[in-house]
Amino acid sequence: MATTATLPQINKPLAQELNPSLVEGNLSYHEVTEQVCEIVEGAVHRNWYIGFAISFSIFLMMVGMLGYQLFTGVGVWGNNAPVAWAWDITNFVFWIGIGHAGTLISAVLFLFRQKWRTSINRAAEAMTLFAVACAAIYPVMHTGRPWRTYWLFPVPNLDLNMWQNFRSPLMWDVFAISTYGSVSAVFWYMGLIPDLATLRDRAAVAGKHTRAMILGVFSLGWRFSARHWTNYEKMYLLLAAISTPLVLSVHSIVSFDFATSVIPGWHTTIFPPYFVAGAVFSGFAMVQTLLLVTRWALGLENLITSKHLDNMNKIILATGMIVGYAYATEFFIAWYSANQYERFVFFNRAFGPYWWAYALMVSCNVLSPQIFWVKSLRTNVIVTFIMSIFVNIGMWFERFVIIASSLHRDFMPSSWGYFQPSYVDICTFIGTFGFFMTLFLLFLRFIPCIALSEVKGAMAAQAHLPGHEPVKGTTPVHAGGHH
Amino acid sequence: MSGHDNLAGLTDRWYLDDSTWSKVRNALLFVALIGWIGCGAGLALDPDRFYKSYLVGFAYATFTCLGGLFFLQVMYLTGSAWSVTVRRIVEHLVAAIPACAVLFIPVVLGIHHLYEWSHVEEVSKDPILSQKSGFLNVEGFIIRGVVFFAIWSFIAWKITSQSLAQDKDQSIAHMDTASRWSAPGLVFTFLTVSLAAFDWLMSLAPHWYSTIFGLYIFAGGGWTFISTMMIICQLFRKNGILAKSITVEHYHDLGKWMFATTAFWSYIAFSQYMLIWYANLPEETIWYKIRWEGGWEVLSYLLIVGHFFFPFLVLLARGSKRNLGLMFGMAFWVLFIQYIDLYFVIMPNFYKSPAPHWLDLFGWLAPVGTVGVVFWSRFRGKALVPVGDLRLEQALGHQNI
Numbered sequence: 055m056a057t058t059a060t061l062p063q064i065n066k067p068l069a070q071e072l073n074p075s076l077v078e079g080n081l082s083y084h085e086v087t088e089q090v091c092e093i094v095e096g097a098v099h100r101n102w103y104i105g106f107a108i109s110f111s112i113f114l115m116m117v118g119m120l121g122y123q124l125f126t127g128v129g130v131w132g133n134n135a136p137v138a139w140a141w142d143i144t145n146f147v148f149w150i151g152i153g154h155a156g157t158l159i160s161a162v163l164f165l166f167r168q169k170w171r172t173s174i175n176r177a178a179e180a181m182t183l184f185a186v187a188c189a190a191i192y193p194v195m196h197t198g199r200p201w202r203t204y205w206l207f208p209v210p211n212l213d214l215n216m217w218q219n220f221r222s223p224l225m226w227d228v229f230a231i232s233t234y235g236s237v238s239a240v241f242w243y244m245g246l247i248p249d250l251a252t253l254r255d256r257a258a259v260a261g262k263h264t265r266a267m268i269l270g271v272f273s274l275g276w277r278f279s280a281r282h283w284t285n286y287e288k289m290y291l292l293l294a295a296i297s298t299p300l301v302l303s304v305h306s307i308v309s310f311d312f313a314t315s316v317i318p319g320w321h322t323t324i325f326p327p328y329f330v331a332g333a334v335f336s337g338f339a340m341v342q343t344l345l346l347v348t349r350w351a352l353g354l355e356n357l358i359t360s361k362h363l364d365n366m367n368k369i370i371l372a373t374g375m376i377v378g379y380a381y382a383t384e385f386f387i388a389w390y391s392a393n394q395y396e397r398f399v400f401f402n403r404a405f406g407p408y409w410w411a412y413a414l415m416v417s418c419n420v421l422s423p424q425i426f427w428v429k430s431l432r433t434n435v436i437v438t439f440i441m442s443i444f445v446n447i448g449m450w451f452e453r454f455v456i457i458a459s460s461l462h463r464d465f466m467p468s469s470w471g472y473f474q475p476s477y478v479d480i481c482t483f484i485g486t487f488g489f490f491m492t493l494f495l496l497f498l499r500f501i502p503c504i505a506l507s508e509v510k511g512a513m514a515a516q517a518h519l520p521g522h523e524p525v526k527g528t529t530p531v532h533a534g535g536h537h
Numbered sequence: 538m539s540g541h542d543n544l545a546g547l548t549d550r551w552y553l554d555d556s557t558w559s560k561v562r563n564a565l566l567f568v569a570l571i572g573w574i575g576c577g578a579g580l581a582l583d584p585d586r587f588y589k590s591y592l593v594g595f596a597y598a599t600f601t602c603l604g605g606l607f608f609l610q611v612m613y614l615t616g617s618a619w620s621v622t623v624r625r626i627v628e629h630l631v632a633a634i635p636a637c638a639v640l641f642i643p644v645v646l647g648i649h650h651l652y653e654w655s656h657v658e659e660v661s662k663d664p665i666l667s668q669k670s671g672f673l674n675v676e677g678f679i680i681r682g683v684v685f686f687a688i689w690s691f692i693a694w695k696i697t698s699q700s701l702a703q704d705k706d707q708s709i710a711h712m713d714t715a716s717r718w719s720a721p722g723l724v725f726t727f728l729t730v731s732l733a734a735f736d737w738l739m740s741l742a743p744h745w746y747s748t749i750f751g752l753y754i755f756a757g758g759g760w761t762f763i764s765t766m767m768i769i770c771q772l773f774r775k776n777g778i779l780a781k782s783i784t785v786e787h788y789h790d791l792g793k794w795m796f797a798t799t800a801f802w803s804y805i806a807f808s809q810y811m812l813i814w815y816a817n818l819p820e821e822t823i824w825y826k827i828r829w830e831g832g833w834e835v836l837s838y839l840l841i842v843g844h845f846f847f848p849f850l851v852l853l854a855r856g857s858k859r860n861l862g863l864m865f866g867m868a869f870w871v872l873f874i875q876y877i878d879l880y881f882v883i884m885p886n887f888y889k890s891p892a893p894h895w896l897d898l899f900g901w902l903a904p905v906g907t908v909g910v911v912f913w914s915r916f917r918g919k920a921l922v923p924v925g926d927l928r929l930e931q932a933l934g935h936q937n938i
Contacts, residue, residue, distance in 0.1 A: 061930045062707040071709060072927055302804060314815040321816050324748035326808040375724055383748045391746045392668040520930045
């Protein structure tokens with residue numbers, strides 16, 4: 055038997071297969087900087103204005119609808135007994151879910167050393183913040199008196215004369231989501247600091263002093279010193295570790311809104327992990343939708359490559375299957391429980407008046423993602439784009455199915471009903487997309503949409519792997535040695 | 538990057554001496570034998586108790602191997618490099634799954650001692666159980682068990698055989714094939730493991746149901762699996778085997794997985810408990826109620842502290858995950874407390890109060906010892922690390938930065 059080990063030889067093509075390049079076109083560090091900074095420093099493209107005008111108009115429609123609702127009352131929505139919780143909570147859960155991809159990419163994939171995340175984390179994290187903003191609209195408006203929103207928080211009050219009910223999952227939501235929003239914002243801003251400093255220095259060199267000063271304030275005195283980087287890396291790791299439980303906790307607590315009840319179809323123990331998987335699923339779909347357009351419009355195909363699409367579609371396939379697993383388990387246990395109410399709700403869900411919503415949900419979330427077993431379809435831009443829309447639709451309907459179909463046939467047949475949204479429901483929901491897109495377009499214009507320093511870090515790490523070449527424009531430091 | 542001659546792992550011998558191999562094999566055979574002799578005595582003296590104690594040991598051994606199957610597939614699917622150094626050990630553990638199929642036989646033989654729903658008379662008197670009899674019946678239970686083991690064994694064989702073939706030709710094609718099997722394999726693993734948990738453990742309380750139960754059991758299996766890995770690697774290290782190949786960096790990563798599975802189990806266990814407690818439906822709360830009286834509450838408390846708080850707080854720190862001695866001890870603690878968890882799931886269905894029995898020891902020793910023998914027998918003549926894996930160089934030089 056062999057006593058001296060011989061390792062398999064890694065040649066260049068093998069090295070590519072094992073660890074594909076994260077950026078294409080053999081870029082140097084400087085070229086990456088130039089390409090990304092150009093987007094925020096160069097002239098604004100006409101298409102950006104067009105997109106912004108459309109998004110902002112839709113946003114204004116939302117403002118109008120919310121104003122109307124505010125002055126008239128929550129009755130302008132379609133909610134009515136027995137479906138007293140309808141589009142408001144559906145849309146709330148939908149938007150909260152969208153945010154989860156950002157946190158997963160920035161925190162969980164960081165802990166799992168998935169270096170490919172660096173090209174997409176900045177934009178995905180931005181989406182998290184915007185999605186949380188969209189979601190927050192619904193509970194705040196549903197209170198009917200948004201100026202009393204502070205009653206949600208346990209602050210001493212004289213006008214309520216009540217202490218908040220800490221036993222309510224809605225109360226837990228307030229804490230879960232505000233923690234989520236604030237930690238995500240800090241994490242996102244932390245990651246931005248070195249890039250803002252890059253923009254600051256470039257502005258200073260170009261003689262744009264006001265711009266340099268503003269950016270200087272926001273880059274918090276970052277000087278690219280080794281000490282700054284050491285602290286930064288530590289901070290990044292800690293924030294990633296703090297954010298990781300948030301990926302699980304937020305949607306788990308959202309699921310508690312339903313699962314702590316005794317409503318058949320809502321009360322089931324698998325809800326927390328099932329909701330988390332669904333949130334990640336829908337979040338990745340939204341990241342795909344927006345980034346595919348962004349990379350095409352801004353010519354970022356060399357930084358957001360087909361490898362990124364491939365990986366994200368694999369996550370979509372995996373999380374779609376988890377969601378499918380949850381659907382199947384719920385159905386099976388509803389039958390297995392031999393509880394007539396459980397059995398009825400699930401039968402009614404699939405074959406009752408909302409059968410069409412259920413069919414749409416299953417086909418979009420479980421059946422159609424199965425095409426991603428094929429690699430050529432995972433890397434196909436058009437297919438990915440269409441699928442991402444499908445998943446967005448499917449996941450919206452999932453929440454609608456859970457909420458409306460479980461409520462609309464109450465325990466007493468005399469209280470059965472069928473929910474239909476009002477035009478205010480519909481226009482408000484469409485309006486939130488305008489709000490989301492407005493914020494996203496502003497982000498693309500003012501902030502480097504790709505995390506420069508992180509992409510470069512990933513390029514450097516890649517260059518050290520067996521069989522890989524040094525980054526263009528650099529010389530190998532330890533030729534022949536190993537790190 | 539060229540030149541890997543300064544990788545310390547390369548100076549390790551990647552094969553076991555025959556004498557070491559047979560010494561350990563004999564020791565494990567002895568342990569298994571003792572287990573089976575004890576079980577045999579138990580079967581003669583107190584068959585009812587034997588089947589109950591044995592079920593705990595069977596579930597313990599089987600779900601641990603299944604945790605390994607999960608891990609192996611995930612490592613292939615994610616293209617993980619760090620785990621290549623320890624992967625051969627995982628493969629051998631997973632290869633013991635067919636042995637678990639044999640271990641399933643006593644469970645089938647004891648079906649009337651274990652499962653209320655297997656008594657046709659009683660089922661016909663119980664309207665709830667009658668409605669479930671399409672699923673909960675003896676034939677279905679056996680057929681499903683056979684199908685589960687067939688699927689797991691097939692996936693395990695498909696993946697591990699690729700890795701062994703790669704030892705010889707170092708071709709990347711084997712890695713791709715193993716990854717391709719891992720994707721559908723993982724889907725089938727999840728579905729079947731959940732159903733197995735429903736079948737073997739949840740149906741001990743046949744009126745009770747919980748959709749998350751499959752994940753609860755699987756999470757525990759993953760936990761014992763990763764802790765078993767920690768112990769095996771460290772025992773190797775103490776005997777100078779793979780001592781430089783499996784570095785503190787790999788232990789750190791194994792420790793992270795121990796931490797992750799601790800947190801995951803706790804998350805699942807808490808979700809199940811909290812939702813049932815909050816909704817307060819008698820048909821669901823009964824499961825926890827019987828575990829909250831007659832002395833079982835001691836185990837309930839022990840699980841909260843010992844299965845969550847203690848390992849969670851210890852494993853949280855980076856320093857502890859890189860402290861080999863601490864991790865060694867922690868891994869043993871995990872193996873102990875997970876036994877308690879399965880005991881807590883199974884035994885209160887039969888006994889109003891905890892009544893430890895000498896058969897609990899032998900019922901555990903026999904299945905675990907058997908898996909140990911099968912696991913160890915696979916080491917003969919095979920490299921201790923996947924020497925043909927193209928990621929091995931990267932794995933040996935792995936660093937947590």
